Amino acid sequence: MSEEEEEGRVLTESSSFPHDGPVPRSIKAVQMGLMATLRSKKTKATIGVMVTASHNPEEDNGVKLIDPMGEMVTPMWECYATQLANAEQDDLLTALKDIIEKTAIDMSQEANVFVGKDTRSSSARLSQAVLDGVTSLGGHSKDYGLVTTPQLHYMVCCQNTQGKYGEATLEGYYNKLCQAFIQLTRNASNCTDDQKHLCVDGANGIGALKVREMESRLKNELQISLFNDGSKGKLNHQCGADFVKVQQKPPTGVVINPGERCCSFDGDADRIVYYYLDSEGQFHMLDGDKIATLISTFLKELLTQAGLDLKIAVVQTAYANGSSTHYLENKMKVIVRCTKTGVKHLHHAAQEFDIGVYFEANGHGTVLFSKTAEEKIQQLTQDTNANDESKRAALLLQNTVNVINQTVGDAISDMLLIEAILAIKGMTVQQWDAIYRDLPNRQLKVKVSDRRVIDTTDAERRAVSPEGLQEAIDSLVKKHKQARSFVRPSGTEDVVRVYAEAETQESADALAHEVSLAVYRLAGGVGDEPKPLH
Ligand SMILES: CC(=O)N[C@H]1[C@@H](OP(=O)(O)O)O[C@H](CO)[C@@H](O)[C@@H]1O
Numbered sequence: 001m002s003e004e005e006e007e008g009r010v011l012t013e014s015s016s017f018p019h020d021g022p023v024p025r026s027i028k029a030v031q032m033g034l035m036a037t038l039r040s041k042k043t044k045a046t047i048g049v050m051v052t053a054s055h056n057p058e059e060d061n062g063v064k065l066i067d068p069m070g071e072m073v074t075p076m077w078e079c080y081a082t083q084l085a086n087a088e089q090d091d092l093l094t095a096l097k098d099i100i101e102k103t104a105i106d107m108s109q110e111a112n113v114f115v116g117k118d119t120r121s122s123s124a125r126l127s128q129a130v131l132d133g134v135t136s137l138g139g140h141s142k143d144y145g146l147v148t149t150p151q152l153h154y155m156v157c158c159q160n161t162q163g164k165y166g167e168a169t170l171e172g173y174y175n176k177l178c179q180a181f182i183q184l185t186r187n188a189s190n191c192t193d194d195q196k197h198l199c200v201d202g203a204n205g206i207g208a209l210k211v212r213e214m215e216s217r218l219k220n221e222l223q224i225s226l227f228n229d230g231s232k233g234k235l236n237h238q239c240g241a242d243f244v245k246v247q248q249k250p251p252t253g254v255v256i257n258p259g260e261r262c263c264s265f266d267g268d269a270d271r272i273v274y275y276y277l278d279s280e281g282q283f284h285m286l287d288g289d290k291i292a293t294l295i296s297t298f299l300k301e302l303l304t305q306a307g308l309d310l311k312i313a314v315v316q317t318a319y320a321n322g323s324s325t326h327y328l329e330n331k332m333k334v335i336v337r338c339t340k341t342g343v344k345h346l347h348h349a350a351q352e353f354d355i356g357v358y359f360e361a362n363g364h365g366t367v368l369f370s371k372t373a374e375e376k377i378q379q380l381t382q383d384t385n386a387n388d389e390s391k392r393a394a395l396l397l398q399n400t401v402n403v404i405n406q407t408v409g410d411a412i413s414d415m416l417l418i419e420a421i422l423a424i425k426g427m428t429v430q431q432w433d434a435i436y437r438d439l440p441n442r443q444l445k446v447k448v449s450d451r452r453v454i455d456t457t458d459a460e461r462r463a464v465s466p467e468g469l470q471e472a473i474d475s476l477v478k479k480h481k482q483a484r485s486f487v488r489p490s491g492t493e494d495v496v497r498v499y500a501e502a503e504t505q506e507s508a509d510a511l512a513h514e515v516s517l518a519v520y521r522l523a524g525g526v527g528d529e530p531k532p533l534h
Pocket residue numbers: 009012013014319341342343360362489490491492493497
């Protein structure tokens with residue numbers, strides 16, 4: 001399997017079926033139903049299929065396959081799925097047989113597939129096609145209908161752990177998360193009524209529907225003003241987490257008062273970013289890096305108070321703002337790991353620690369607790385010899401474990417955790433923002449004739465090919481203060497991504513442009529030469 005195939009994101013976040021390809025979209029969805037059924041037979045466990053194209057436009061659609069523990073499918077199976085999705089109708093049987101043979105599947109084994117869908121107009125038809133695919137191979141299916149991606153991950157994990165992780169129903173999901181949230185905030189005496197208010201931009205998608213469904217269970221401990229609830233606007237159009245992060249501005253459709261805390265979900269509610277406007281109307285964003293900092297600081301303090309010796313780490317990608325990495329390593333003294341882009345890499349790295357907090361800068365992330373960590377926390381809550389401080393900390397840790405959806409980044413669960421932390425600490429969004437100052441940064445895209453000519457190492461932070469590119473980047477970076485820059489081929493778009501950060505915005509913009517020019521000249525740029533930003 002080539003690197004390209006391994007990174008082939010056919011089934012990940014931005015997976016979308018081609019709009020104008022020769023194969024009708026529903027045929028591909030049938031194939032994903034077949035695929036999930038095979039995977040279920042192979043793993044002897046329930047598999048999930050979520051019909052969504054996440055933060056992409058309403059017109060796009062795709063599927064995400066969910067493995068038994070609620071994780072994303074393995075790269076090898078992503079590869080098989082790609083083969084099946086690309087097979088023309090006449091070759092479908094051969095492709096199927098090939099996979100069955102290669103993976104030695106016992107076709108007499110039962111199969112179980114959970115199916116969910118987002119609010120896109122094409123989702124109902126596509127999810128029906130997935131269900132048909134499952135049935136055609138004799139698999140059993142359960143249609144959860146409209147759910148967020150993380151909710152379906154949760155159901156799959158609950159089902160495969162015989163209820164140990166929770167009950168595989170929406171009711172079970174809301175009860176677990178909301179009860180934990182209420183327990184966490186119950187004694188948050190530092191929290192004023194004003195601070196219990198949050199504006200949520202639902203991206204006109206499934207997240208909005210689900211926030212509505214959950215709201216009453218929060219018993220006014222959190223008062224949500226929901227915007228972009230799908231009643232008028234278009235999914236992800238000028239709103240949602242991706243728009244806010246990339247455009248660095250508030251979404252349309254939200255009325256924001258200065259100082260008010262706001263957050264945006266993406267189209268399938270697996271990403272979240274926070275922001276506010278200051279008294280001068282200036283926009284401030286609190287992205288995945290700030291979220292990871294808030295959560296890891298909170299957990300580290302609780303571990304100290306509880307007297308628990310558990311290893312905590314934060315996992316980031318090269319896109320994490322340099323200020324966040326510096327703050328975490330030097331001020332917070334937590335271990336920081338950097339992985340390649342893509343949540344499966346972060347998830348995997350986070351599993352190596354007792355507590356692994358992972359977030360992409362774009363707001364996708366969660367916290368993983370090892371079995372040992374969960375057991376030690378649980379024991380301490382019941383330890384009659386423990387002093388009040390450590391017992392209180394242990395209880396807070398236990399409720400934190402319960403409010404988190406460990407299967408995947410989850411906007412609803414992350415929101416509840418962040419809100420609980422702010423309430424417990426009596427912290428305003430401005431105080432949270434002030435933990436460290438983001439270094440100004442800029443992301444650009446360069447079109448090249450073949451982006452595979454760029455090969456990287458060191459978690460994508462250095463280019464090993466084409467020759468001379470890294471040397472060029474190194475000497476450009478030296479011309480700017482507090483600067484850092486890297487380039488990598490996108491796994492989801494046919495472009496090379498350029499990232500630069502530096503002491504000032506002008507400097508970051510200039511560096512990003514200079515590096516883009518180097519990519520254009522050394523890596524076979526197409527079209528016009530990149531122009532300066534100013
Ligand atoms: C810079 C950036 O935001 N890259 C995104 C984007 O990947 P690229 O490989 O950069 O196209 O899509 C991925 C899937 O949604 C997401 O995990 C990742 O964070």
